[in-house]
Amino acid sequence: MTGWRPGGKRADTASMLRVDQAGEYGATRIYAGQLAVLRRNCPEAKLIARMAAQEQRHLDRFDTLMARRRVRPTALQPLWNVAGFALGAATALMSEKAALACTDAVETEIDKHYSGQLAELGDEDPELAADIAEFRAEELEHRDTARAAGATRAAGYPLLTAAIRAGCRVAIALSKRI
Ligand SMILES: [Fe+2]
Ligand SMILES: [Fe+2]
Numbered sequence: 001m002t003g004w005r006p007g008g009k010r011a012d013t014a015s016m017l018r019v020d021q022a023g024e025y026g027a028t029r030i031y032a033g034q035l036a037v038l039r040r041n042c043p044e045a046k047l048i049a050r051m052a053a054q055e056q057r058h059l060d061r062f063d064t065l066m067a068r069r070r071v072r073p074t075a076l077q078p079l080w081n082v083a084g085f086a087l088g089a090a091t092a093l094m095s096e097k098a099a100l101a102c103t104d105a106v107e108t109e110i111d112k113h114y115s116g117q118l119a120e121l122g123d124e125d126p127e128l129a130a131d132i133a134e135f136r137a138e139e140l141e142h143r144d145t146a147r148a149a150g151a152t153r154a155a156g157y158p159l160l161t162a163a164i165r166a167g168c169r170v171a172i173a174l175s176k177r178i
Contacts, residue, residue, distance in 0.1 A: 011120050013128055014071045015176050020117075020132070021062035022074040022175035023110060026084040027055040030106065033088025034099045044096040047149055051103065051142045058135045065128065074175045083171075087164070098160060100151035105164035107143035111136060113172055 031052035038045040066073065074080075091102040114136035121129045154160060 011117075011122075011124050013121075013125050014069070016117055016121075017062060017066055017069065017071050017128065018074050019113075019172055019175040021059065021066055022076065022080055023113070023172065024055055024059040024062055024135075025077065026080040026171060027106065027110075028052065028059055029081055029084025030088035030102065031055060033085035033090075034092040034102070035088075036085075037089050037092035038096065038099065042096060044099055044149065047145055048099065048103070051145070054138050054142070058138070061131055061135075065131070075178050076174055080171065080175075087167070091160075091164075094160075095154060097150050097154035100146040100149050101154040101157055101160050102164055103146040104143055104151040105161035106168055107139045107146070108161075109165050109168035109172070110139045111143065114139065 031048055034048050035045060035052065038048065065071075087102065088099070092099040114132050117132055118129060118136070121132075123129075151157070
């Protein structure tokens, strides 16, 4: 098998796929919550709709891989459905800039998460690694788009993003296990 060395530790790719699919699912729910609240034609809504379409593509790809590899989804999916939508709606209700700060915070954690997975995978599972690398680049683009559109000017940006980032880290830790 590629990358496996006797005595070497193999990456738990089923768990990786589970948490990644949960994250992309959560992202689609966050953006759905934001788009439900934001005025349809404001510039932020247009940016968010474009990013949401990419999240849907990420999710579809992980759904396909999970089905093919017979990996079960996280049991916490119903929680991420509600929590993701609530986070999106709540930040959009604060302001358009707060909605962008949410993207900034989430994508910052996702970048760290995907980078860590790529390091852990090394040359194991090139199929999964290629998807993660591609999606990571798009998540970084989302983060930069949000910042360029004024995310850092949201009221309470440091506290807001710190709280959302902490929430993401909890969600990631739980989705790996449950
Ligand atoms: Fe994504
Ligand atoms: Fe994203």
